Amino acid sequence: MDFQQTVQGIKDLSIQGATAIAVAATEALAQKIAQGASEEELRSATKELVEARATEPALRNALAYCLTNYKADPEAAQKAAEHFNDAKKKITEIGANRIEDGMTVFTHCHSSTVERIVIEAHKQGKKIRVRNTETRPKFQGRITAQKISEAGIEVDHYVDSAATEAIRGANIFLFGCDAITSDGRIINKIGTALMLDIAEKYDVPSYSCTDSWKFNPATIMGHDEEIEQREPAEVWEDAPKGVKIHNPAFEVCSPDSLTGMISELGIFKPEALITEIKVAYPWLIN
Template identity: 30%
Template sequence: MGRVRRPERDPLEGLRERAGDRRSGASEIFQRALNLLVDSARLGLPRESVLECVRALCDSHPEMVPLLNLSAVVESLTGWPAGAVGRLEALREHARYARLRAAEAAAARIEDARRVVTLSWSSTTFEALRRAALSGSLREVVVAQSLPLGEGLETAGRLASLSLKVVVIPDSAIPSQVREADASLVGADAVLGDGSLVNKVGTLSLALACDAFGIPLVATTDLLKVDVWGRFRRPETSSCDGLPEPPKGVELECPIFEVTPARFISIYATEEGPVSPLDVVDRAGQLLRRLVEG
């Protein structure tokens, strides 16, 4: 195992702090938790204490599928702690490049498209568009404002630094813009057991338009975001940021996420290349078993 880096602090305490982390994204929390788990195994901390911390972490982020999968992995590891270190390191190594490979697969999938519609912010989608702009035929990206929160503007601003025509549209115009595009591209917050996609609200409008007008919808996701064991619980997260004050007697209702049924997704672009929504759960399960069993 070579030289063991001495962790600076108690890994279990670190895991407990991650449970309270409401600011970081799923990938960031996942990477930190994985580092802390590697440390826990190296230090030979008791399996039950580690498991307890991982479960608390999942309970506080029940929508972060990579964490839920990580918890399932830790539960299934044999030979704790000695046998666990190599497995957890293999998972960490996989996770390190998975999103980049998913972006690569997405870029390959849209290499003939000149005009692509997208929404919200996804680092994987952005990387795919960057690659397509460099080596594909991509010339124009249409970005929906993505209310509530309006992350489309962040995406648009960053795309504008590449050599692309970038257009922002109101979310109401998504279907008419899809009609005149070659492809649509979105990220993923999670993929459910039936192959459906959990992502920012607006995705369903995009997906229905793609379906109606025969435009492919590519969803970029690494397989670690696939809810292989059905542990995902839909978050009740809502925000009305970016929406005007309602008139007297009127409610505002602004959920952030929505579920797009599998039949409206053309393909998932993953670290293993393009995967059909019908196969994505099996493929993710196989991958995780391979990583755990070696």
């Protein structure tokens, strides 16, 4: 996939999932570096990748790492990609340990991280079942249902409005993460906050499964993470006059509604994870 194909793939969601987007963007920038692009050209390419989709701090952090280090270290882009691959393995291991034999796992949207955790637990011989929501309007939940069922795990697929029924019968709620703010708030697919409220009502433990590079350092200085607003036509083409369509891709979730966060650094409460991030990756803050 060439540079422009990557940019377009991020825009139209053919490349989706925060980690997949970050890795694809890093590989696209690595192509430019290998072609001998100037620093100005690399900064322009980075800007184009960043603007392809909002609410993607993992993408921004990975590209920032590459731009900062590529002159001193020609392997900087490769090392950024390796971080994501290594983190995937650690998160998968830790997350699978949290799933017990006989559990029903609920999830929302499509998180490749959650997908790997569930499949790993299955490979360990644990008998599990998955409940998931369709995730309108782009139906990313179907990706989750298909991939997990192909791994030999039984899946119950629910319309979004049946989330209460789905969660009430689950033992654990695992979901992804698109951004982490300095005050511990989690930004994830629209609908996540509502489902966290339901999980709390029915005492279902809830964990965000994430690479810690999704932390947004700009929030330390009071800047908010931009919430992507997608096209109204995704919800309703030719909507009647006077009907305004709201189609936010993500929403903010309170740290108080989470049991914990599963990252490559371990399982922590959101506020504690931020402290660990500052120690493990000081360059993210600086």
